[in-house]
Every structure is written in structure tokens, then in C-alpha cells.
Amino acid sequence: MSQHSHGRDDSAKIADHHHIHSELPSDPALRVKALESLLAEKGLVDPATIDAWVEIYESKIGPRHGAKVVAKAWVDPAYKQRLLTDATKAIGELDMLGGQGQHMVALENTPGVHNLVVCTLCSCYPLPVLGLPPAWYKSAPYRSRAVLDPRGVLKEFGLELPEHVKIRVWDSTAEVRYLVLPERPAGTEKLTEEQLAALVTRDAMIGVAKVTA
């Protein structure tokens, strides 16, 4: 693990292969179409499988999953305890584990602590519970500033936190994926678990918003 590491030549070869991109059309729609037909011709992909994956991310996986986890934790203290102790197991109980979300940690927001999740190095995100990340989560502004100026970023999302609240930013550098357990809003005592789940937003589970009643 030195700067003269064995990775150097390996990396240089890959970097060379990236040179092709300057010779290809700039419109990604054209490039991806050509890639799909090439892969299909070579038998490296079945276009129907692409359809299946698109359907998974468009209809089967999304923030509704995470919202169910949150709502259950709000109404079921024992579940909440299990979630905070071993989120992988607790989310597994609901059959909501999967790729990019096999090792889960839940972070509880309280009046004194606010958690915020980012991946500065790429765009790691808990796919099985939140679906695909929004464009802003993957963008340079969020990745660069969430760690240096989390309060400024939150303010841009309309969330101004008092000085005494401790902000904990979680940079997803490994394969552990983070889900924020937002505070249950006041005045929701009478709502059912399902009604509560409908209040929980994706942004609140990333930590850039609170849940409002």
C-alpha cells in the first residue's frame, strides 16, 4: 500500500483503455444503444434481462421499503431496539436485504443528534431500502460538501439545525450501508403504521430532511 504499489501498472492499463472515450459520439443514448446491441450479438446480455432489472428499480425497490422499516421502528419498540442493535438482521426480518444493502446500520436521529449519509468516493447508497440514489446524491456538490460543510448543505435543503445539535456525517467508504431513522414527528400518535410509513421520505432517510406530520 505505498504510492509505488503494485496497482500502478494495472491502473495505467485501465486508464489507457479509457482513451477510447474521446473517439466516441458524445451522445450517451447513441453509445449505450450501440453497446446493448453489441452485447446482445455476443451473447453477453439478454435485452429482456435489462427490462427485468429496469422493472426491479422502477417498481419493486424504492424508498417505500425504507419507510416501512422506519414506521415499524416507530410503533414497535422491540423492533426499533433490534434495528439499532443489528440492522442487517432487523431489515432481513422484513426480507429487504439485497445487493448494495447486505450489511446495514441504522442511525437514530434524536433531538440532540442528526445523522447525514454521503459517499464521498463514489455514490454508495442502500439500494434495497431506498432504491436508486437521486442525481444530487451522486453529484460533485453533495459529495464534496457534505463532509466539509454539512450545516450549509442541510440549510440548502431547508433544514437549519441549532448549534447544540450534533451532526454526524457518515461517509460510506466500505460495504456497510446506512439508513437514517428519522424522529417521529409530534402529533402522529394516532396514525397507523401504514399511515406513518406514508409520511417518511427518502430525503429523511438520507438525513437531509426531517419527517413532518
Next chain:
Amino acid sequence: MNSIHDMGGMHGFGRVEAEPNEPPFHERWEGRAGGIVETMSFPPGFPGDRFRYLRETLRPDLYLTQSYYEQWLYVAEQILLEAGMISAQELRDGRPAAGEAKRNDAMRRDVVWDYLHDRTHTGRKLEQGPCFAIDQRIRARNMQPEGHTRLPRYARGKIGTVTRHHGGHVLPDAHAHWQGPAPQHLYTVRFTARELWGEAANARDTIHLDLWESYLEPA
């Protein structure tokens, strides 16, 4: 600011591509662009450090794709726009708005040579003596200013040794933002390559930076 211009220690840019017998300008426009920026009228009292700062504000992907003289053009445009000496509309049209009075105070051909040898410089006499002595161990401060600074990220928080004192110099961090010259003592500080880059670096090699007094604290 911690932007893409602060390149020291980055990977991913490939090899250094040296060009044999490189001409001063590769195309005619490069010389014209350089000449425009060097000889055009600047806003009164324009602080030289602001030129560098404005270059740093170029969008990061454009900073990496635009050539040096293109970046100068961008800076020249920003300077003139900021000062209201040209308008965005004029820049798009390439001609002055109707009814503009033409100025007659631009740098003339016969003073260019003198301008290139003018001795206006950033050295300043300071009343107060320097805080740090030659051979003193110092730590470069860990700071993340959003504005202009000449303390590269790779040296922040690292310990070095003062090797030279240059007297007072205009402080870019203030000057670039129209806050006056605010001169401070300037030092050359030597860092070992291992302090900056870790144990895998060469044990003999050193990196030297010119750093202002407020960039430093005793170590």
C-alpha cells in the same frame, strides 16, 4: 479554496507530455489572448492576486479541459464584467453598446517593454519582526478557506522547518478579495517527502513551499 487547481499529489492525469522545440505560442490566438490580458486596461487598483483567484473559480471540468490561454480569456472576461467595464451583452456581440464613449488610456505599444520590466512587486516593509526563526519547526495550519489561499491542501497540518525568511509580502488571501495588501512575513518551509506523503516516500527528498506567517503555527 479547495478546488481542482490545487493539484499537488493527485493521480489520474497521466504522464507529463513534453513537446520538443515547443513554440511560445501554438496558435496565433494564444499570443493575442496573452497580449490582451497583459496589456488591457484593468479596473483601478485591481489586486493581482485576484487574477489567480478568478482562474480558480472556473468550473472544475472546464479548468481541466480549457487550455492555459483560454483560462486567461475567462479571467479577463470576469475582471471586466465584475468591474462593469464591459457587459455580458457586449461580450456576446463582440462590439460596444450604442453610445459608448471610447476610452483613450489603454497601454501603448511603446510602453510594453517598460511594463515587462517594471519593478512593482509584492515585497513590503513590516514594522513587526518575524514570529518564526530559521530552523524553527512549524506546522502548516489546517484551514479550509472558501476564498483564495496559497497554502496547498497537501501541506496542511504537516510539520516542516523554516529555511528562509523573505521579509514582508502582500497576503494573497486578503488581497485577492479586495481587502488590501495586508502584508505578512513570508518564509520558505522545508517538508520531508515522508511527512507529506507517508513512509513509502523517499527518505531523502524534500518539498519546499513559500508560506505566509498566518499559515503557520509553532510545532
Next chain:
Amino acid sequence: MNGVHDMGGMHGHGPVAPEKGEPVFHARWEARMLGIRRGATFPSEVNIDRWRHIRELIPPHLYLSRSYYDHWYMSYVAALLQSGWATAEEIKSGHAGSGTAKRNDAMRPDQAWESQKTRGVFTRAVETPPLFAMGQRVRARNINPSGHTRLPRYVRGRVGIVGRHHGGHVLPDSNAHGKGEAPEHLYTVAFSMQELWGAEASPHDEICADLWESYLEPA
């Protein structure tokens, strides 16, 4: 590698721009590219860590100017070229060269959901006991590898506190370069904002990062 992908703490990228009612995909090609990433056959050496490294090696100006799924396109193309599974000509034309034998082992549509549920488990047994205990002060090592690493530049050399132990996890630095999974203990380490960014940072806030044992030393 210290590439432009290592963005933590950078300025110059502008404000975060959330989009109201953002669709899952902004264009059909994004959906197709996602489907290719998940459903296409990959050269066996392209594990998740190598995939990330291939993405980090996208030329910096393209990394900054092109969108997320375009990064995937560029990375998959580079992986195909690297493995010899496709030629530059084939990528350009979108058609297989003559005489290519068609494979018949691509993922079937009915296998997609099972793949989604089961892929990506990275915990591994590690024989040795963990070197660091909960609450222990550790320093992130100052390393600057040219290959893949998940130790961001902004935490290197900084002292934090071990907050959680995740057991053994595949080490990206090794796995990305075909040198085996080399699992190590993984810890969550909490750093104060002031430790990372200096005295002007918020005194209340902290940043937690998941770091492998070899990234750390006792402090």
C-alpha cells in the same frame, strides 16, 4: 488513488441541486445502462472494487463533466477492452466482428430478482483478533497509493475514535487489483470536524468513516 473522485472537502462544485419529483431515470439510455450493469456478463476479474477503480480511472475532465450512468458506460467499455471481450472497432460500430462465437450464458430475466437479493455479501471470516478496541484512539495512516483505496484523502493522518467493529470485510485495495479478497477487520471511526478541517470547523459535529485495519495505526 488520489483522483478527482476523492471529493470530500472540495470547493468549486457549486450548490447541491435537488430536483423536485425526480424520476428514477432521466432518459431511457440510463435505464438501459443500469440494466446492462446488472444483467450483462462481466469479465470475472471485474468485482465491485475493480469496478469502482475502473470508474476512478475515467479521465478527470470526463469524470467531472459526464453523468453517473455515463460513468457506468465508460467503465464497462474499459472493462470489455481490458479483458479482450470486445475491440475498439466493435464498441464503435455496435456490432460483433465476424467470426465471434455467441455466448449463451447471459443472465436470464427470471434470474434478476434472485441476483438482486443475494449478490454483494462482503463479510469474511478473519482468523486474527481485531487490533483495535471500541473507544480506542487511532490515526488514519498517511498513505497515497496509486491503486484503489477506500481511505479518503481528507482523513489521512487524522486521529479518530473507533466506534464500531464490523468483523472481517473484503479489502478493496487488494481485491480491486486481482490480488485476492485479503479480508481485514473493518471499523467505523469517528473524527471530529475540527480534527479534519481545523479550528474554524464546528466544535459539535463529527464524521464517521468505515476503515479497514491496515488503514489505521494506534494514536
Next chain:
Amino acid sequence: MLKDHPHHHDHPRAHSEVPSDPALRTKTLESLLTEKGLVDPAAIDAWVDAYEKKIGPRRGAAIVARAWVDPAFKARLLSDATGTIETVGFLGREAQHVVVLENTPAIHNLVVCTLCSCYPWGLLGLPPRWYKAAPYRARSVMDPRRVLAEFGLALGEEVEVRVWDSTAEIRYLVLPERPAGTDGLSEAELAALVTRDAMIGVAKVEAPKEAKA
């Protein structure tokens, strides 16, 4: 320190309204400024002429050659380069405060500007492209030996490499080692051997071919 970023940050698209072809963009700006009386095209001509024909590495080479033949001059140059070069008349734009760095068999100096492209114009003319480009700026502080090797200069382990990052207005000029076998050469002949690259520190000065033989 400050947040007076230029207006384009609020309007990231504004910049794309100007022509993207730099030649056209230059022409547009030159004619606009000329018409407004903000620049005189003849002054641009004079500026171009100065850097194409008059101000270049020959200036630095003259200083190096003089230092090689005149020990008193060399001593003054190393202790006070600014004062010494001032008497030659080379100081001015981008060369107001100069430090000269002596290369020896044990010490090799290398100059870079990681933050922009600072360079001693008054002594070396305008910098070459590679000096201003990302690879050199990024790598020479962390990996100077490999950068030098790519320039064809392999230094022994016993040599100390000193990299000078030009962060302030001090400009650095490397005083290369005088090559062996040049004892009979005149100051002018010596100056002809000294290259720009040697005065940046990415090369050594070679003896002329006949002198080597």
C-alpha cells in the same frame, strides 16, 4: 476567507454563451476591447513580440554561464539572486524576487507551481505547456523521481531531490551543474549549452558532443 465568488456561480450556464472556439473568442474580445479603447492591438503585437523574440531561456542561460565562469558572481547569485540579477536588467514581470538553487552531485532541485503555473518569465520566457499541465503540477511534488525519469533523468538513490512549489511571488531558477569536459569553452559557448529544462530542473546540462568524445 471570503465568499465573493464571481457571478457565474449563480448562473453556471452564463459562461457557455460566449463562443467555445478560443480563436473566435479571442478575436471577439480583442475587437470589443479595441472599440472600447480598453486595449491597443499594437500593444498586443509588442507583447507577443517580446515573448516570441526577446524574453526567453537565453536570459537564464546567460546567468548560468556567468555563474559557471565567475565564482564571485556565483556566490552573489546564490546569496542574493534578486539583487544580482537586477544588475543584469532581467527583473520585471513574473520575476521580481528570485532565488537561485544550485544543483550539485548530491542535491537536485526541481521547480513546480502546483496551484497555478508560476514561472520566472523574466528569466525563462513563458512556460512550456507541460509545466502548466495537470500531470506535472499533480505529480512532481509527490513523485518527482518518476517524473524526472520520464524526462530521461534517472537520479541515484543517494541524490537528494528538493522540490520547490512556487506558492508565493518568489521565482526559482535552477543553477545546473556545469558538465565535465567544458573547461575550454567561453562563457557564450557555455550559455549555448544551457537548456530551459535544465533551469527548471527536469534535465541536466549535457556537454557538447565533441567535448564528450
